[in-house]
């Protein structure tokens with residue numbers, strides 16, 4: 312979709328486009344463009360280029376490194392970022408723990424943690440899910456017991472994205488096992504992953520990669536001042552965080568990037584001497600995806616524009632649900648364009664099989680995750696039924 316922007320916003324857009332295309336080195340953009348596995352050096356490297364330019368956390372308050380931008384300017388920022396193939400600033404920092412600290416942290420916690428969170432000098436992992444607590448997050452069993460001026464943590468987290476390359480983890484822990492409601496006995500704790508007693512064990516997934524982990528806590532001692540906000544109020548903070556997560560995982564800019572790439576692949580790839588894009592069925596599928604994406608973008612702009620004080624709107628569940636479905640549809644389309652070449656995942660550059668086709672199957676498998684994390688799409692349907700439709 313092409314938004315007709317007024318001149319000042321059009322100039323703003325061009326300025327960002329110039330920055331992303333010319334100031335973020337191709338060395339940092341290429342891995343994301345090609346759908347390569349996430350590596351700490353280019354993820355952090357990209358984040359820090361944006362931080363140094365003052366545009367890593369535009370949605371934060373200005374005093375903490377944000378920009379006085381309108382929701383539409385932030386949307387343009389995101390559009391242009393993805394358009395250039397720039398991996399976004401680490402969302403566990405910028406959209407998850409950062410906003411929680413801003414909203415609920417003490418002044419001391421803000422001063423200590425917000426600057427290195429904005430700059431990615433701390434790489435955060437999210438320690439919410441446990442083996443018996445995924446969708447039913449209020450069942451978390453990892454305990455934290457106060458001993459003097461330290462919390463002693465025992466238990467296990469799982470599916471923890473990128474914990475093997477993270478510095479710190481923010482966790483939901485049970486601080487009152489006897490609370491009348493399960494949600495009332497949970498707290499939000501910040502833990503240094505280098506603390507004695509922590510073991511991080513990678514889990515290999517269906518795409519062959521190991522980007523998630525199990526994290527074990529064995530009598531890990533955590534200074535009491537690393538508990539965010541109030542004891543036993545962690546559930547409120549988690550709900551706030553999950554609302555933000557759903558908006559950030561709608562991935563509209565990302566889907567646009569992948570759809571633009573798919574169009575190029577369909578133009579380049581030949582079948583019986585003709586470009587695949589000249590096949591009527593391929594062209595129709597592409598057009599359908601483009602229309603669906605444009606509709607989602609308009610909805611996203613409306614939700615972003617209407618959410619007061621940056622508070623997540625319940626409609627964020629609609630964005631999460633539809634956004635992740637569309638990303639999966641686009642990635643499945645790329646897999647179909649690759650056809651049998653997608654089976655040659657282990658082939659090398661000399662094989663004559665294009666790199667995107669070799670990567671298509673792993674990327675398709677990896678993208679299954681987007682309808683699971685951030686609250687599975689089934690859970691989003693439940694939220695839409697109760698909070699949006701009032702059923």
Ligand SMILES: Cc1cc2nc3c(=O)[nH]c(=O)nc-3n(C[C@H](O)[C@H](O)[C@H](O)COP(=O)(O)OP(=O)(O)OC[C@H]3O[C@@H](n4cnc5c(N)ncnc54)[C@H](O)[C@@H]3O)c2cc1C
Nearest residue numbers: 437438439440445446447470471472680683684685687689
């Ligand atoms: C790649 C990946 C990365 C992840 N990264 C992180 C991370 O960094 N940190 C973190 O804390 N967690 C992370 N997660 C965990 C993720 O949030 C959970 O997997 C998710 O919440 C689902 O929980 P579960 O796996 O325990 O499945 P379950 O909750 O056991 O659900 C199993 C199935 O039942 C369905 N279901 C469950 N309850 C309901 C219901 N009430 N109504 C309808 N259907 C229902 C679910 O949709 C799902 O299909 C990640 C997961 C993946 C796959």
